[in-house]
Amino acid sequence: MSIKNVEIPYGAYWSTPFTKWQGSLQHLHSMKFAAHVAKDELAKRNIDPLMFDSGVLGMTINQYQSFNGAPWPLYDIGAVNTAGHAVNQVCATSARGLFAAASEIVCGMANVSFLMTADRCSNGPHIYYPNAKGPAGASEDQVTYNMMNDCVGGHSMMQTGENVAKRFDITREELDAVTFRRYEQYQDALKDDQAFQKRYMTLPLSVPTANFKKKKRLLQAMKGFFQPL
Numbered sequence: 001m002s003i004k005n006v007e008i009p010y011g012a013y014w015s016t017p018f019t020k021w022q023g024s025l026q027h028l029h030s031m032k033f034a035a036h037v038a039k040d041e042l043a044k045r046n047i048d049p050l051m052f053d054s055g056v057l058g059m060t061i062n063q064y065q066s067f068n069g070a071p072w073p074l075y076d077i078g079a080v081n082t083a084g085h086a087v088n089q090v091c092a093t094s095a096r097g098l099f100a101a102a103s104e105i106v107c108g109m110a111n112v113s114f115l116m117t118a119d120r121c122s123n124g125p126h127i128y129y130p131n132a133k134g135p136a137g138a139s140e141d142q143v144t145y146n147m148m149n150d151c152v153g154g155h156s157m158m159q160t161g162e163n164v165a166k167r168f169d170i171t172r173e174e175l176d177a178v179t180f181r182r183y184e185q186y187q188d189a190l191k192d193d194q195a196f197q198k199r200y201m202t203l204p205l206s207v208p209t210a211n212f213k214k215k216k217r218l219l220q221a222m223k224g225f226f227q228p229l
Contacts, residue, residue, distance in 0.1 A: 006102040014041045015201050017222040024219055026122035027210045029063050034118035035076035036212055041202065042077060049077050054110030055084030058097030058117035061143060062125050073116060082114065090146075093117060194221065 016037055019025045025033070034057075042049055057070035065072070070084030087097045094117050101113040124143030131137040140146065148156045153163075165175070189196040194203055205219040 030118040030120040035073035052114040054113035
């Protein structure tokens with residue numbers, strides 16, 4: 001099945017700025033923050049959240065009470081009658097989330113689908129898996145352990161990068177050239193008072209406190225990619 005005739009209107013999508021590990025957003029519950037930002041963005045666009053008849057949450061890293069899945073942030077934005085489901089596929093989560101939201105429209109199960117993705121790598125959870133037959137069990141730091149121990153390859157994400165470079169004979173010089181090109185592109189995105197970024201990102205962004213009742217700071221740009229925090 002091919003995905004056709006599914007439209008995401010210009011301006012009907014947005015993102016918060018990205019920040020580095022343990023950076024300016026590390027204190028926020030990712031699901032609550034996604035709902036907090038989405039509620040403001042919908043209001044700016046005069047979009048009634050009750051119009052959504054489908055919702056998809058893309059999230060990889062567990063947060064407190066994320067057991068409840070998509071209905072929680074959907075309820076928080078005002079989509080109180082919207083059913084929804086969650087997608088979790090690590091780095092492919094956004095792509096699979098788009099496919100899931102579009103598929104519901106193509107299959108005639110929804111007319112307007114709302115997709116939100118939310119993750120916070122900083123302060124990822126430590127998870128304990130009990131052993132039903134004894135006192136021992138297994139545990140993992142969900143983010144760092146899995147980054148260092150791929151369940152299929154048995155090695156780290158960094159080693160995966162090295163393996164791909166070796167397999168396709170990618171040189172260090174070629175990698176450096178791509179890195180430099182990305183740096184140039186990022187600098188271009190900062191021109192004219194960040195005009196390109198402001199097409200899909202609210203800048204500056206008011207960062208709330210952990211209880212979402214007060215403003216903690218104002219975030220002027222992405223942090224931790226090509227500029228210091």
